[in-house]
Amino acid sequence: MAGVSDSASTLMGMHTEPLTGRDIKTKFTLRNEGGFAYHFARDVDFNRRAEIDCADLEPSEINRKIRDLMDSGHGSIVLRNPGAKHSLIVGILNRMNFIVDGSLGYFGCGLLDGPSVRIAGRVGWSFGENMMAGVCVIEKNAGSTFGAALRGGDLVCKGSVGSRTGIDQKGGTIIVGGDTGAFSGFMMQRGRIVVCGNAGKNLGDSMYDGTIYIGGEIQDLGVDAVPAELTDLDRAWLTRKLTMYELLPGKGVDHFTKIVAGKQLWSYDNLEPTEKKLVL
Amino acid sequence: MAGSGYKGARIDDVDHFLKGDGLDSEREKTIGQHIGYRYDVNLLPDYDRLTPFLRDYLEFMGWDDLNWLEDVHMGYDEGQAAVFDRNINGWVAIPEDMELPDNQQDRDMIAREMLIKFQMSPDHPMVDLYKAYRKF
Numbered sequence: 042m043a044g045v046s047d048s049a050s051t052l053m054g055m056h057t058e059p060l061t062g063r064d065i066k067t068k069f070t071l072r073n074e075g076g077f078a079y080h081f082a083r084d085v086d087f088n089r090r091a092e093i094d095c096a097d098l099e100p101s102e103i104n105r106k107i108r109d110l111m112d113s114g115h116g117s118i119v120l121r122n123p124g125a126k127h128s129l130i131v132g133i134l135n136r137m138n139f140i141v142d143g144s145l146g147y148f149g150c151g152l153l154d155g156p157s158v159r160i161a162g163r164v165g166w167s168f169g170e171n172m173m174a175g176v177c178v179i180e181k182n183a184g185s186t187f188g189a190a191l192r193g194g195d196l197v198c199k200g201s202v203g204s205r206t207g208i209d210q211k212g213g214t215i216i217v218g219g220d221t222g223a224f225s226g227f228m229m230q231r232g233r234i235v236v237c238g239n240a241g242k243n244l245g246d247s248m249y250d251g252t253i254y255i256g257g258e259i260q261d262l263g264v265d266a267v268p269a270e271l272t273d274l275d276r277a278w279l280t281r282k283l284t285m286y287e288l289l290p291g292k293g294v295d296h297f298t299k300i301v302a303g304k305q306l307w308s309y310d311n312l313e314p315t316e317k318k319l320v321l
Numbered sequence: 322m323a324g325s326g327y328k329g330a331r332i333d334d335v336d337h338f339l340k341g342d343g344l345d346s347e348r349e350k351t352i353g354q355h356i357g358y359r360y361d362v363n364l365l366p367d368y369d370r371l372t373p374f375l376r377d378y379l380e381f382m383g384w385d386d387l388n389w390l391e392d393v394h395m396g397y398d399e400g401q402a403a404v405f406d407r408n409i410n411g412w413v414a415i416p417e418d419m420e421l422p423d424n425q426q427d428r429d430m431i432a433r434e435m436l437i438k439f440q441m442s443p444d445h446p447m448v449d450l451y452k453a454y455r456k457f
Contacts, residue, residue, distance in 0.1 A: 066398065067406070067413045075441035077381040081451045087383060132456075136382050157383055173407075174389035192407065193389030212392040231362045231392060250362050278365040285385050301363070 082135045082155075085116035095129075096122040103129055111135060125165065130158060134173075147184075150177050153194070166203075169196045172213065178286065185222065188215040191232060197286045204241065207234045210251060218288045224263070226253050226300075235279065235297075237288055245300050253300040254279060256290060267303040275299060332361070335425050338397030359397040360425075366391055367426045374434045387433065395425070395432035404432040406439060408447045413439055 078084075091110045095103050103120070107130065110118055117138040123129060127146035130139055130153070137156040144162030154173035159180075166184040169177050175194040185203030188196045191213040201219030205227055212232045223241035226234050229248040239257035246263020253266070254275070262268075276294050283289040290296075334340070343355035366387055379387070396403055396412070402421060403412040415421075415435065422428055439445060 066403075066411060067409065069404075069413050069415055069435055069439060071438060071442055071444075073443045074438065075443055075445075077378050077437070077441060079441060079451075080443040080445065080448045081455075138383065155382065176384060176388065193392055195386075195388060213389065214391070233391075252363050274365045274367070281368065281386070 078136060078155075079134055083111045084114060085111055085135060085137060086114055087116040087136075087138055089115045090117040090119065091115045092119040092121055094121045095124060095126060100126050100128050104131065107133070111137065123162075125163075127165070130156070144181075153177070163200070164198075168198075169194075172196065182219070187217075188213070191215060195282075195286075197288075199286075199288065201238065206236075207232070210234070214282065216282065216286060216288060218286075220257070223260075226251070226266070227263070229253070229302075235282065237283070237290060245302070247306060248302045249304075249306070250302050254294075254297045255300065256294075256297050259298060259300075262300065265303045265306045266300050269299045269301040271295070271297060271299045335423065335428070339400060339402065343397075343400070360394040362392070362394070364394060364425060364429070366429065370426050370430050372430050372434055374437075375430065378437055390433040390437075393429065393433045393436055395421075395428040402428070404436050406436060408440055408445070 093103060093106050103126070107118060119140045119142060120129065121142050123141050123143040123145055125144045125146040128148045129145055130150050132152045133156050134154040135156065139156055139158040141158065141160040145160060145164045145168070147165040148167050148170060149164050150158055150168060150172065151170040152172065153175045156175045158175070158177040160178065161180050163181040164179050164183045167186045167189050168183050169187065169191060170189045172191055173193050178197045180199050182200035183198040183202040185205050186208055187198060187202040187206045188210060190209045190211060191207060192211045193213040195214045195216065197216040199218040202217050202221050204222030204224055206217065206221045206225040207215045207229055208224070208227045210226065210229045210232045214232060215234045217236045217238065220238035221236045221240050224243045224246055225236070225240055226245040226248050229245065229251040231251045233251065234253045236254070237256040240255045240259045242260045243263035244255070244259050244261070245253050245266030248266055279294040279297060280289060283294065338359045343359065344350050344353070349355055375387070382388070393404065396405055398412040398414065401417070402415040404415065406413050413436065422431070
């Protein structure tokens with residue numbers, strides 16, 4: 042690797058500090074091996090099930106009750122009468138099963154790392170924001186910014202979603218059974234968006250990386266979003282994923298259009314590689 | 322074109338980033354630093370290559386597929402195989418004496434397995450961070 046002293050950018054006076062060797066780096070060593078869960082995760086049993094009646098509770102009370110039940114080892118929790126309340130089931134870094142017997146409001150299921158969530162109704166804006174890992178399945182429709190800044194896991198909406206789906210997505214998979222609105226995949230950096238129906242204006246606008254698959258019509262593509270060839274690996278993955286969530290179209294996946302970043306917006310200066318890493 | 326790994330070049334040799342200095346484009350040569358990820362972020366997993374450890378992990382979590390691990394790949398940091406751990410925002414270097422498979426798909430499965438073992442260890446830095454910053 043070229044050093045700081047001999048790179049042209051140094052000689053041009055663009056920087057004085059070394060550009061390499063600045064990453065955090067760790068050797069893979071295991072002094073103490075863990076299990077399959079975070080060391081601080083609660084030990085829960087999927088077969089221990091509890092219910093919470095949310096009708097007369099504030100969101101903070103509901104979230105506190107969820108944590109209390111997890112502390113006592115419950116691995117499956119059913120929320121009755123959720124009443125489209127906001128910010129429910131958030132910040133849980135555990136394997137868990139949640140069943141929501143109704144709809145959620147804004148910012149539901151944000152910052153999750155592990156749970157599986159089934160929602161019988163609809164969800165509001167910014168569902169699954171910043172989710173790290175897990176599965177969320179919504180039976181009806183979702184609002185705008187569905188899966189904003191998603192980092193990992195599967196977010197599935199069997200109905201249609203609003204605009205800016207997967208905005209700033211950094212990983213994971215968003216699956217929409219119906220249509221998606223304008224600016225879906227805006228500034229997407231990695232991950233995958235699968236839409237079985239149609240996509241609105243400016244699909245994939247300013248996307249840096251990642252992949253978008255559209256089964257229906259695309260109103261138009263955003264800046265630097267370009268069609269790509271659907272490979273056998275794409276077909277196998279799409280078939281597997283859509284079958285898992287019972288969304289595989291009768292005619293298969295061959296008709297899907299694949300959209301990727303044209304990468305014409307990639308114009309990193311000498312600091313950007315490090316800065317880009319910071320957002321992952 | 323997706324799958325080419327990074328802008329401006331198609332990487333056909335799986336050892337490309339282990340052999341060279343990583344400076345392929347004119348821009349990289351100018352700044353003396355590799356630009357972008359040293360792996361293909363869009364490479365989809367081949368489920369025929371799941372390891373037994375990963376199968377056990379998925380069963381434990383109650384998932385039907387790799388879930389968040391679909392975005393984990395074996396990367397290459399300054400000439401060394403490594404996996405990126407988002408929880409510490411840094412590279413975890415694969416031991417140099419470890420023999421790497423001859424294809425990226427198998428390497429990715431190894432990276433996923435090693436990352437889980439690293440993250441779930443009581444020695445992982447997030448254990449201390451969790452104690453210091455947990456809010457509920």
